Amino acid sequence: MERKELIKLWYISYFPKVASFISKRGGTLEDAKDIFQESLMILYEKRNTEFNLNEKAYLFGICKNLWFKHLNNISKLQNETIDFKEESEPSVDENRLLKLLNSAGKKCMRLLQRFYYDNQKTEIIREEFGFSSNHSTAVQKYKCLEKIRETVKQNSLRYESFFE
Structure with a gap:
């Protein structure tokens, strides 16, 4: 199957579940699109390896991991307090x-x-x-x-x- 057709099939088949998952956890449609896009790139690269994988489960797992990583990064940023000093030299x-x-x-x-x-x-x-x-x-x-x-x-x- 041609790459473009394959990616279109993945979007139609798997994106609604990913969007629902991210939405239920406070994400937006844009968040879901970004996470799904990154996941597709990873899946497409892995798909060309020699082992077989369950694309749906693998893709959803990648999406979940990327979403949790995204949430963790946001949490860390919100918890950090940065003291900006005027005219300070970069370290x-x-x-x-x-x-x-x-x-x-x-x-x-x-x-x-x-x-x-x-x-x-x-x-x-x-x-x-x-x-x-x-x-x-x-x-x-x-x-x-x-x-x-x-x-x-x-x-x-x-x-x-x-x-x-």
């Missing part, structure tokens, strides 16, 4: 992180900032950046994240590297 750790993020390029940095820091809706980001659809917006976000992941891999960086 060595902040400089490392900014350098890593900048390695993906200014457009990627702006795109990720809109998604994660500004919590902008996909439609608004799509219009701002001139993407043709919400799907292409999500794909571009994924590509930006992959650029950063690849930089981390190439430099053999670990999470702990930023907090030494």
Whole structure:
């Protein structure tokens, strides 16, 4: 089956259950779309491996894990108190992180900032950046994240590297 047809089939077959799951746990339709999109990319990559898997169960499991991770990240952000000092110099750790993020390029940095820091809706980001659809917006976000992941891999960086 062609990739486009396969993804369309997955959306029709599995998205309603995922959207319902996320909605019951305080999420929006946009949240469900973002989680489902990320899950589809993971499933599509795993589908090309040699082992067989129950696509529906695997996809739903990915969605659940991503949603709980998302909720956990939101919870952590809400519990943190950050003391911003005017005209303070960035720490060595902040400089490392900014350098890593900048390695993906200014457009990627702006795109990720809109998604994660500004919590902008996909439609608004799509219009701002001139993407043709919400799907292409999500794909571009994924590509930006992959650029950063690849930089981390190439430099053999670990999470702990930023907090030494």
